Amino acid sequence: MPLVIAAAVFVPLQASAAVDLPDKTPEQLLEFAAASEVDALSGTIEQRTELGLPDLSSITGGAGGAGMGGSGAPGGGSGDAADEASGTEPGMADLLALATGDWDARVFLDGDRARLQVLDRLAERNVYVSSDDAWFVDSETATATRLVLPADEELQRLHDDLDAAFPEAAGRKAEAAEQLPSPQQALDAALARLDEHTEVSVGTDGRVAGRDAYELVLEPRTDDTLVGELRFAIDGETGMPLSAAITARGADDPAYSIGFSEVSFAAPAASDLVFEPADDVTVVERPLPLPSAEQLSAWKAQMQAEAAAHAGESVDPGAPAVVHGEGWSAVVELTVPTEPADGAAPEWLAPLAALGEPVAGGHALSTSLVSVFVTSDGRVFAGAVPVERLVELAGDGG
Numbered sequence: 001m002p003l004v005i006a007a008a009v010f011v012p013l014q015a016s017a018a019v020d021l022p023d024k025t026p027e028q029l030l031e032f033a034a035a036s037e038v039d040a041l042s043g044t045i046e047q048r049t050e051l052g053l054p055d056l057s058s059i060t061g062g063a064g065g066a067g068m069g070g071s072g073a074p075g076g077g078s079g080d081a082a083d084e085a086s087g088t089e090p091g092m093a094d095l096l097a098l099a100t101g102d103w104d105a106r107v108f109l110d111g112d113r114a115r116l117q118v119l120d121r122l123a124e125r126n127v128y129v130s131s132d133d134a135w136f137v138d139s140e141t142a143t144a145t146r147l148v149l150p151a152d153e154e155l156q157r158l159h160d161d162l163d164a165a166f167p168e169a170a171g172r173k174a175e176a177a178e179q180l181p182s183p184q185q186a187l188d189a190a191l192a193r194l195d196e197h198t199e200v201s202v203g204t205d206g207r208v209a210g211r212d213a214y215e216l217v218l219e220p221r222t223d224d225t226l227v228g229e230l231r232f233a234i235d236g237e238t239g240m241p242l243s244a245a246i247t248a249r250g251a252d253d254p255a256y257s258i259g260f261s262e263v264s265f266a267a268p269a270a271s272d273l274v275f276e277p278a279d280d281v282t283v284v285e286r287p288l289p290l291p292s293a294e295q296l297s298a299w300k301a302q303m304q305a306e307a308a309a310h311a312g313e314s315v316d317p318g319a320p321a322v323v324h325g326e327g328w329s330a331v332v333e334l335t336v337p338t339e340p341a342d343g344a345a346p347e348w349l350a351p352l353a354a355l356g357e358p359v360a361g362g363h364a365l366s367t368s369l370v371s372v373f374v375t376s377d378g379r380v381f382a383g384a385v386p387v388e389r390l391v392e393l394a395g396d397g398g
Helices: 002-006 026-034 079-086 092-100 152-165 167-178 183-197 293-309 349-355 387-395
Strands: 040-049 103-110 113-119 124-129 133-138 143-148 198-202 206-208 211-220 227-235 241-248 256-264 282-287 322-324 331-335 357-359 362-366 371-375 379-383
Touching: 026 198, 026 211, 026 227, 152 167, 152 293, 183 198, 206 227, 211 241, 331 387, 362 387, 371 387, 379 387
Parallel strands: 143 282
Antiparallel strands: 040 103, 040 256, 103 113, 113 124, 124 133, 133 143, 198 211, 206 211, 211 227, 227 241, 241 256, 322 331, 331 379, 357 362, 362 371, 371 379
């Protein structure tokens, strides 16, 4: 939810000859945006997607979920009965629709509390987030799912288990902490890396959500990617991103867009950020699961075996993924850890594979911006590149 608000940056900038903000170089505009400190707002955002995704019903239990206009909910029941009927957690179809569908919503933010209120035709859906928990509430089915965050001691246990399982990563983290750059050095380093792979320019000043805004344009310096360009609107007063668009290579219209149609930077009312379930609302609690030390050890063992299979290559067994290439054409390879009990792959892998089309060696899911390839031997390749590139990497042994 905070990411949805903080990165509410897609939809083309509406150019206007009446807007003439003080000139800024790309570096100055990026620095201006990075220094933004908005921590309270309310407004309306719109998301539009043209990713070319297949039918998502195979991973939403047949619950529809492609758009936010219908019910899209896994049912109004509670507990295990509802889960067995739908095959998914309550709200799964709705959460997928939030990520991949078209919707209009109200957003509220004040410090560590945030709320996303998706506006359906005859009802509404709400996501409430705080430092303690998160709620997903569907007014049409009168259900509320509470995600219970782990206690501090559980988070510390996970931290200790990660350090024990991946001491190499813990050492690198400690070394990095001792050599933290200044904010300016960090910005300079980011700009240098960005410029290496990306052409950055300032576009035309315009109006977004009734506010004067700069336009920042990013274009990959390579043709070996599905991404054509990104356009961001930066508020001329606060530096906060207001809207943005990602356009696929060769396309005229954005494949994904999200942005404010109206916004206020005044703190919203406290009542807009707190959810108290009414008596007629069915409440389901879902603790957020954390991996055990045994699962982490099994994951590391698999990655070490994968590293041994790549003898002579630069593969770090302490890293969670292998990255092939760099910049916009980079591909991430994951070896999916099996369950220690029976050696089976996680249940989520089968629906993901089912979404894709069969290709040699596995299943491939292709959208206008991202491709994913799930191999028959339990590897996952993903990147903003054509499927053929992923299949080629998998065939070469990664």
